[in-house]
Amino acid sequence: MDEQSAAGLGTGPSADGPDAAYRAGALDLLGLLAYGALTAFDRLAEDSRMAPGLADKVQLAVMAGQQVEHFGRLRSRLADSGIDVMAAMRPFHEPFNGFHDHTRPKDWLEGLVKAYVGDGIAADFYREVAAFVDADTRALVHEVLADSGHVDFVVGRVRQAIESDPKVGGRLALWGRRLVGEALSQAQRVAADRDALTSLLTGTVDRPGLDLAAVSRMFSRLVENHTRRMAALGLQS
Incomplete structure (x- = not known):
């Protein structure tokens, strides 16, 4: 077992030093994921109102329910480490809310693309950070980010819409470009504002990490x- 796996996150107040910096970064990641799951639930529930049929509404309801389950697991893991989920999520309210305020879908299809493209970029970022946390935390991150079948649903619905009306493709392509710009700005802002997360990625807490050139990659x-x-x-991207 490596040092990170053996150390885990621990419980109670953190002391000064590399282990404290590492723990702060790992807990930030869990808080970030928890608020992401909570906002995803809220957004999916809202988007379901625009669903063209009952089957589509049910599918989004299932997806929203999965986010509630993910939130519960993350809350429990934070509690095991002596951290209240509300406190862990608080630093991420502003960047998340700002992203969603700037990317409100106007219709059902834009909501589907956002759920796949926007959430996909965020999930990729979380996985990159998770490469540098302890094995148990990393496993939890990957579990709550795993696809539960909604990708096939989204891809199928969007492709079907484009086949029915090719002009839809141009509009959604522009929407996808906007999403990637906003999502990358959010990820950069979070990384810049949260030194603990940045220290995980750059390896400045005496643990293997990425240098600044690797962050760019x-x-x-x-x-x-x-x-x-x-x-x-x-x-088209």
Whole structure:
């Protein structure tokens, strides 16, 4: 077992030093994920009102329910580490709310693209950070970010809409470009505002991490993954 896996997150107040900085970064990641799950639930519930049929509404309700389950698991893990989920989420209210305020979908299809493209970029960012946390925390991150079948649903619905009306593709492609710009700005802002997260990525807490050039390559990977998602939807990135 490596040092990170053995150390885990611990409980109670953190002391000064590299272990404290690492713990703060890992707890930030869990708080970020928890608020992301909470806002995803709220957004999916709202988007379901625009669903064209009952089957689509049910699918979004299932997706929203999964976010509630994810939130519960993250809240429990934070509680095990002596951290209240409300306090852990508080630093991320402003960037998350700002992102969603600037990317409110105007219709059902824009909501689907946002759920796939916007959330996909965020999930990729969380996985990049999770590469540098202890094994238990990393496993939880990957579990709550795992696809539960909604990708096929979203891709199928969007492709079907484009086949029915090719002009829809151009509008959704522009929407996807806007989403990637806003999402990357959000990720950069979070990384810049939260020193503990940045220290995980840059390896400045005496743990293996990324140098600044590697951070730049990480953002390039986020863009590449976005391009693949857009292609899956049948859209130009």
